[in-house]
Amino acid sequence: MxxxxxxxxxDAEVAAATTDFSDLRAVVLNGTLxxxxxxxxxEGLVDIARHIMSGLDVRVDVVRAVDHVIPxxxxxxxxEHGWERDDFPDLYRELIEPAHIVVLASPxxxxxxxxxxxxxxxxxxxxxxxLNAAGQWSYYGKVGGALVTGNEDGGKHCAAQMLYALSxxxxxxxxxxxxxxxxxxxxxxxxxxxxxxxxxxxxxxNTVFATWNLLHTARRTTDAGGIPVHGNVTTNxxxxxxxxxxxxxx
Numbered sequence: 587m588x589x590x591x592x593x594x595x596x597d598a599e600v601a602a603a604t605t606d607f608s609d610l611r612a613v614v615l616n617g618t619l620x621x622x623x624x625x626x627x628x629e630g631l632v633d634i635a636r637h638i639m640s641g642l643d644v645r646v647d648v649v650r651a652v653d654h655v656i657p658x659x660x661x662x663x664x665x666e667h668g669w670e671r672d673d674f675p676d677l678y679r680e681l682i683e684p685a686h687i688v689v690l691a692s693p694x695x696x697x698x699x700x701x702x703x704x705x706x707x708x709x710x711x712x713x714x715x716x717l718n719a720a721g722q723w724s725y726y727g728k729v730g731g732a733l734v735t736g737n738e739d740g741g742k743h744c745a746a747q748m749l750y751a752l753s754x755x756x757x758x759x760x761x762x763x764x765x766x767x768x769x770x771x772x773x774x775x776x777x778x779x780x781x782x783x784x785x786x787x788x789x790x791x792n793t794v795f796a797t798w799n800l801l802h803t804a805r806r807t808t809d810a811g812g813i814p815v816h817g818n819v820t821t822n823x824x825x826x827x828x829x830x831x832x833x834x835x836x
Contacts, residue, residue, distance in 0.1 A: 587781070587784060588634070588784045588790060589784065589785065592787065592790055596634075596637070596638065596794060597641065599638075599794075599798075600638055600641040600642060601641075603642060605801075605802075605805060607639075607642040607643065607644050607801055607804075607805060608642065608643035608644065609808075610639075610644045610645075610686045610687065610801070610804055610805070610808065611644065611645045611646075611647075611684055611685045611686055611687070612639055612644055612645070612646045612647070612685055612686065612687035612688070612689065612800075612804075613646075613647045613648075613649065613681045613682055613685040613687070613688055613689070614632050614635070614636070614646065614647070614648045614649070614689040614691055614733075615649050615651065615682075615688065615689070615690055615691065615703075615706045615710075616628055616629055616632060616648060616649065616650045616651070616691045616692075616702075617651055617690070617691060617692040617693065617699065617700040617701075617702035617703030617704075617705075617706055618650055618652060618691075618692075618693055618700070618702065619652055619693065619695075619700055619701075619702060620650075620652065621650065621652050621653055622650055622653050625778060626650070626693075627693065627735045627776040627777035627778050627779075627783070628691050628692065628693050628733065628734075628735045628777070629648065629650075629691070630735070630777045630778040630783060630784075631691070631733050631735050631765070631767060631777055631783065631789070631793060632648060632689070632691050632733055634790060634793045634794065634797070635689065635733065635793060635796070635797040635800075636648065638794065638797045638798070638801075639687075639797065639801065642801065644687075644801070647681050647685075649677060649681065650702075651702040651703075651705060651706050652702050654673040654674070654677065655671045655672065655673050656672065656673055656674045656677075656705060656706075656709060657669040657671075657672055657674075658705055658708065659708065659709070659712065660708050660709075660711050660712045661712045662675060662678070662712050662713050662715075662716070663675045674709045674712075678709075678713050682710070682713075683724070685728065686727075686728060686729060686804040686807075686808055687728070687729050687730075687731070687800050687801070687804050688710075688725075688728055688729070688730050688731075688752070688757065689730070689731045689732065689733060689800070690703060690706065690707070690730070690731070690732050690733075690748045690751075690752065691703075691732070691733040691734070691735075692732075692733075692734050692735075692744055692748065693734075693735055693736055694734060694735070694736025694738060694740040694741065694744055694768065695736075697738060697739060697740040697743065698740060698743070698744060698747075699734075699744045699747065699748065703744075703748070707748070707751045710725075710751075710752075710755060711751070711755055714755035714756060717820060717821070718812070720812060720815045720819070721815065721819045721820060721821045722756070722812070722813065722815060722818055722819060722820060723755070723756040723820060724756065725752075725755050725756030725757050726756045726812060726813045726818070727758070727807055727808070727811075727812030727813055728756070728757050728758065728804075728807075729757060729758050729759075729760060729763075729800050729803045729804040729807060730749065730752035730753070730757030730758070730759055730763065731749075731759070731760070731763040731764060731796055731797075731799075731800045732744070732745045732748040732749050732752075732763065732764040733764065733765055733766070733793065733796070734748075734764070734765075734766035734767075734768075735766065735767050735768070735776065735777045735783070736766075736767075736768050736769070736776070737768060737769040737770065737772075737773070737774045737775065737776050738768060738769075738771055738772065739768060739771060740768065741766030741767070741768045742766070744766070745764035745766060748764075749763060749764060758803060758807055758813070760796075760799035760800055760802070760803035761799055762792065762795050762796055762799055763796050763799055763800060764792075764796055765789060765792035765793040765795070765796045766789065766792075767783045767786060767789040769782060769783075
């Protein structure tokens with residue numbers, strides 16, 4: 587829970603907004619290693635962004651990868667590659683494909699993203715070869731961001747990798763589209779412990795900035811009909827090698 591003056595300031599900004607965001611959808615892909623309903627420090631930081639978006643009537647879905655059966659791989663449906671179950675195709679179709687904003691959220695382990703976060707990135711990559719209605723790669727017109735928590739160094743390193751991955755597969759990255767909380771070096775309290783994270787106004791401010799920048803960029807991109815198609819229509823090019831197993835050769 588944020589300090590009352592900070593919460594009041596954020597709520598006042600939401601109430602004063604003159605732009606309508608109510609047609610937008612957002613999905614947060616949380617790479618926590620904790621299954622629901624165990625409290626997630628990363629989700630504690632996500633709650634700031636969710637609070638702002640929900641206050642603007644944006645639909646926000648939060649998904650913990652660890653709650654689902656998501657096999658490793660870089661293909662859209664891993665059931666076609668030997669796995670008996672794969673929940674990711676349904677998550678993609680129901681939550682990611684219709685979303686205007688996709689946020690990757692990750693804890694830090696050993697100075698890097700969690701295994702679940704890397705898994706999510708690989709599976710997002712597997713769907714990047716799909717086409718949108720304009721004939722562009724599937725994530726063109728979507729906006730991406732990153733939130734990171736931990737009690738050790740690595741916040742900027744993780745965000746850099748996460749945002750690069752999103753940009754590489756087609757997402758638009760707004761200015762200052764990441765925020766993190768890492769606490770003191772070494773063992774110690776995490777984001778939700780003793781209110782440490784919520785009391786850090788620097789992290790809260792950057793999370794608020796990132797959330798609004800995601801919303802503003804999604805609003806502008808959506809109103810413009812996505813990314814202009816001139817010069818980037820994939821169907822004008824054929825670089826594929828259909829016999830090659832690496833999707834980079836599509």
